[in-house]
Amino acid sequence: MAQRFALMITPVDAADTRKDFSDTFVEMDVSAPALSVGEFSTQRGDGVFESIGVIDGHANEVEAHVQRLAHSARICDLPAPHLEQWRQAVAVAAARIPQGEAVVKLILSRGVEHGPAPTAWVTASPAPDFSAVRREGVRVVTLDRGYDLGAGERAPWLLLGAKTLSYAVNMAALREARRRGADDAVFVTRDGFVLEAPTASLIVRRGDEFITTAPSAGILHGTTQLSVYEYLESRGFRTEYATLSVSDLATADAAWLVSSIRLAVAITAVDGALLASDPALTAELNTFLRSPR
Amino acid sequence: MAQRFALMITPVDAADTRKDFSDTFVEMDVSAPALSVGEFSTQRGDGVFESIGVIDGHANEVEAHVQRLAHSARICDLPAPHLEQWRQAVAVAAARIPQGEAVVKLILSRGVEHGPAPTAWVTASPAPDFSAVRREGVRVVTLDRGYDLGAGERAPWLLLGAKTLSYAVNMAALREARRRGADDAVFVTRDGFVLEAPTASLIVRRGDEFITTAPSAGILHGTTQLSVYEYLESRGFRTEYATLSVSDLATADAAWLVSSIRLAVAITAVDGALLASDPALTAELNTFLRSPR
Numbered sequence: 001m002a003q004r005f006a007l008m009i010t011p012v013d014a015a016d017t018r019k020d021f022s023d024t025f026v027e028m029d030v031s032a033p034a035l036s037v038g039e040f041s042t043q044r045g046d047g048v049f050e051s052i053g054v055i056d057g058h059a060n061e062v063e064a065h066v067q068r069l070a071h072s073a074r075i076c077d078l079p080a081p082h083l084e085q086w087r088q089a090v091a092v093a094a095a096r097i098p099q100g101e102a103v104v105k106l107i108l109s110r111g112v113e114h115g116p117a118p119t120a121w122v123t124a125s126p127a128p129d130f131s132a133v134r135r136e137g138v139r140v141v142t143l144d145r146g147y148d149l150g151a152g153e154r155a156p157w158l159l160l161g162a163k164t165l166s167y168a169v170n171m172a173a174l175r176e177a178r179r180r181g182a183d184d185a186v187f188v189t190r191d192g193f194v195l196e197a198p199t200a201s202l203i204v205r206r207g208d209e210f211i212t213t214a215p216s217a218g219i220l221h222g223t224t225q226l227s228v229y230e231y232l233e234s235r236g237f238r239t240e241y242a243t244l245s246v247s248d249l250a251t252a253d254a255a256w257l258v259s260s261i262r263l264a265v266a267i268t269a270v271d272g273a274l275l276a277s278d279p280a281l282t283a284e285l286n287t288f289l290r291s292p293r
Numbered sequence: 294m295a296q297r298f299a300l301m302i303t304p305v306d307a308a309d310t311r312k313d314f315s316d317t318f319v320e321m322d323v324s325a326p327a328l329s330v331g332e333f334s335t336q337r338g339d340g341v342f343e344s345i346g347v348i349d350g351h352a353n354e355v356e357a358h359v360q361r362l363a364h365s366a367r368i369c370d371l372p373a374p375h376l377e378q379w380r381q382a383v384a385v386a387a388a389r390i391p392q393g394e395a396v397v398k399l400i401l402s403r404g405v406e407h408g409p410a411p412t413a414w415v416t417a418s419p420a421p422d423f424s425a426v427r428r429e430g431v432r433v434v435t436l437d438r439g440y441d442l443g444a445g446e447r448a449p450w451l452l453l454g455a456k457t458l459s460y461a462v463n464m465a466a467l468r469e470a471r472r473r474g475a476d477d478a479v480f481v482t483r484d485g486f487v488l489e490a491p492t493a494s495l496i497v498r499r500g501d502e503f504i505t506t507a508p509s510a511g512i513l514h515g516t517t518q519l520s521v522y523e524y525l526e527s528r529g530f531r532t533e534y535a536t537l538s539v540s541d542l543a544t545a546d547a548a549w550l551v552s553s554i555r556l557a558v559a560i561t562a563v564d565g566a567l568l569a570s571d572p573a574l575t576a577e578l579n580t581f582l583r584s585p586r
Contacts, residue, residue: 166458
């Protein structure tokens, strides 16, 4: 089994012009103490992150992930990450797990209380085996996210478009889904529109059209959803960003949750009612998502 | 200047009957690495916390704080904390800063990814000097919290009554307040009711009646607010839990933000409009809040 791996990063200014950032990385024992208790990531969930899928040592969608890290940092008033520094850190981490599926996590924290600067690190670890769920799909329940569709644009301090470390609600929603006998959740606005899953994007099929919730609804713009859209467009399908009601999901011709590590999984039931699925297309999507991009 | 101090805690089962828990505490250098990067507190803001005010080595409202820690843990499906173990940890930490004002923080995290158990620690550090703000008060802006008044009861997975480590929104709201030239924020529901500040409770005065938002609105039940209510009742005032609109706040005879470390500060302006204040009563409240309880 591949070892888990961590790299502490000394963040450099976004304008730094050097070419090689390897001297800003320090390898860590992943299970050894590395962070002080004064870390704002741990005290306040105050930081941003990304999870990148790695297949046989190749990190996928790196550019989309580092760009989204920068987008999240901007929303959270964190110093702009130096994208090339992060790209190099991802490459070093991904290369450490040359076989099988793995996950590389990027974390940029506001830093240590009373400290001078943000802290940052990257980890790599083998991914769980998701082959069964990719084949069999997930039953979801819809869970109220409390917000209405306009909250994200109206109130940017809610950080709805940022992938922050404050994920306690996302984790609680997954526990609630399991309590209800389901595998995953789909968040729904107070006014009845579906948003996203706690750790995945939602894509719905209606005929030959594929629809996902517009990021302006206060959700993350899914990196895997972007890749799936590129693939579907290359196959001649229409793709769209729109608002989707709960009944649009319940009456879809098929629906998927897509994310960087678990990849594409079919939704087989919504709140206990069965949903049609398309195992051949799901397999095709996952073959594509497992290919180097 | 007093040293900062940290104590790692090995959480014991809530049913543990021993009397002395000192052998479950390990003193740490607060600036040394203590936590692994696999910590769910840091990866997901997945844990709960409390901040206890300490005056000259005496920790105030310890019982209310450990009870709320247990309440938060219950909402988050964390193992029940052993209250006596936490009381003893608080006493050890508070004693380390025998003079002046200090803060003792209690943190209970879901633990390390792939790990067997929650992690827990307590820190003690000198408090900032809040004497000026206690005298001069704060200007607040009202900020939309996105939720309606019923969200907390309707959707417990939003964890609204728990003091979780996922505080990125609270921190973003304070930055937004400063951007608007204010000192602090008061969260408002989508349907126009005031809730609480990002790190304090709100108390409004109308004649001889003092009103605070009912915890059922999806806010924390403030430990300092409870103490202030006890004091006000002993002085013959009426106290009440209710719903309060933004205009109830803007037209109040006085209003305060109260919290464990900063204690009672008068609100002197709401969204740029001046609010009456009562410096004598504010001073009286702070004299009470600085006394051992």
